[in-house]
Amino acid sequence: MDTMRDRFAPVVSRLLDEDPRVAVVLAEIGKDGFAEARRRHPDRVLNVGIREQLLIGAGAGLALTGLRPVVHTFASFLVERPFEQVKLDLGHQDAGAVLVSAAGSFDWPAGGYTHMAPGDVALLDTLDGWTVHVPGHPDEAETLLRHAVAAGDDKVYVRLSVQANAEGLPVDGQRFLTVREGRSGVVLAVGPALDAVLAATEGLDVTVLYATTVRPFDSAALRRATETAGTDVVLVEPYLAGTSTAAANDALSDLPHRVLGLGVGRRELRRYGRIEEHVAAHGLDARSLRERIGGFVSGGPVAEQVA
Template sequence: MRRAFLNRVAEMIRSEPDTTYFTVDIGMWAIRDVLRDYPARCTNVGIYEDGMFSVAAGMARRGLVPTIFGIQPYLIERTLEQIKMDFAYQKLGVNVVGTGAAVDYPKYGYSHYCAEDAAVIKQIPGCEFVAPGSAKQFLQLFDQSYRNGHPTFFRVSDHPNTVHDPDVEFGKAVVVQRGSRATVIAVSVMLDMVMEACAGQDVTVLYYTTLEPFDGKTLAENCPSGKVLLCEPEYAGTLDHDVLSALSGRPVQIDSVAFPREIFRNYGTYDEKMEHYGLTAERIRQTLGALV
């Protein structure tokens, strides 16, 4: 996904003179020619996320279209005041692309984890949150939304889906499979394992890549049982409010396969962490079995 994003940014800077790009000491080598050729609009600002956000806000106020790239926890948590006051309060269109989703950088420890990113951004009215599951989906979602005038946060992952890669639309869920006994929501990079777990099951599978705004209409139209299994690569409970709102007035039973709400103090590879915290096809199969 990172490579697809950086290629798209290089193309954007070269062909769209009202766009700007900032990075914080990451991804410079991949677009070094653009950084050299367009220094007024394409800059590595160094380790300075909060200042970068305010500069981008100023450019957006002047009618430019800024895109920012960095590591997810620093883009979300270090700059929270700037997100709230510079972006959301002033209703500015800025694109924030973060790498290092959840536990994508396991060897660097807790400072580089960000399982809370979607929940934090969803609490700031007016902000949008996008979590593509593949490079193709990132390009589709970015192209559909980068000029929409809203602060839009893109979570890119180094561990995309490799089997299931449907076309996606910003703000819309994809109905991947229909059934009657439960509705399984697969978020972003969880789609492959959800489809493995749901093979041969009489359940509906909905695939979400836009988490804010949440497509409650598709869920309401595709949840005959009132039973929902949320499979999300972020903290458990991130989408509970959206599900309950979409199914308001109906009996609802929710279970989840997601990261537990705790500080991650252990160490290991990405796959070991996913196994340890139960984000696996086997865990989804077991949880779904109990739900239905």
């Protein structure tokens, strides 16, 4: 199976052909995938070099001229390093762009901690007005990329990953999907976490929701699920643990409820390792998730519980 990032350049190259508003801004990373598109559209495919602050500034400038910029690099260089430009050049100026990342969390362990960004979604959550897509399959990535580019002049973040579920689902860029129904709790799996969650909850009487668009947070879907499954809620996110616990708490603020946020821990793992080892170390493998989810929905003590 190809990866989400394998889909990125072909999909956006077609959008460059289809829509004269679309522009692409790169910072060296990913430039080879746009070599042919750059020959066709030299004025709308820009490579600013290894200058990530300029990457965001150039994208904002293009947006202010009426273009729809698609801005791409690794997550740590797209969100963390130029965060001031994301906040001011895009946010403060109310300029829309599509930020498309790769290598979030620990997708490229050999790159070391400089190339890891498990806090990217949480960091964007400090800003107003961002839509955040977290596809779990290349087919979903293609759909959500098209949604993002077509979203007027909105600010959109698309988080691509080499981690993926075995099958794509029909996502719409808005709502959570109900994948399994139960009566003893709700588990919300985000993007690439779905397959592990389904394996972990096999035989458990829980509802499983699937989210590929986490901002805006689909509060209505979560509330509907709790009507039959109860108000014990577990969030399994492929980035910083607890990123969406406040959103879930807000959605259920008028109901007695418990929320457990699972995801990438704050402790830095100082060995490169493999992706699978990082997944296990953060307790995001199916075996660990089953213990943590099962203990929580059955009323057992769980250290990460958030009331």
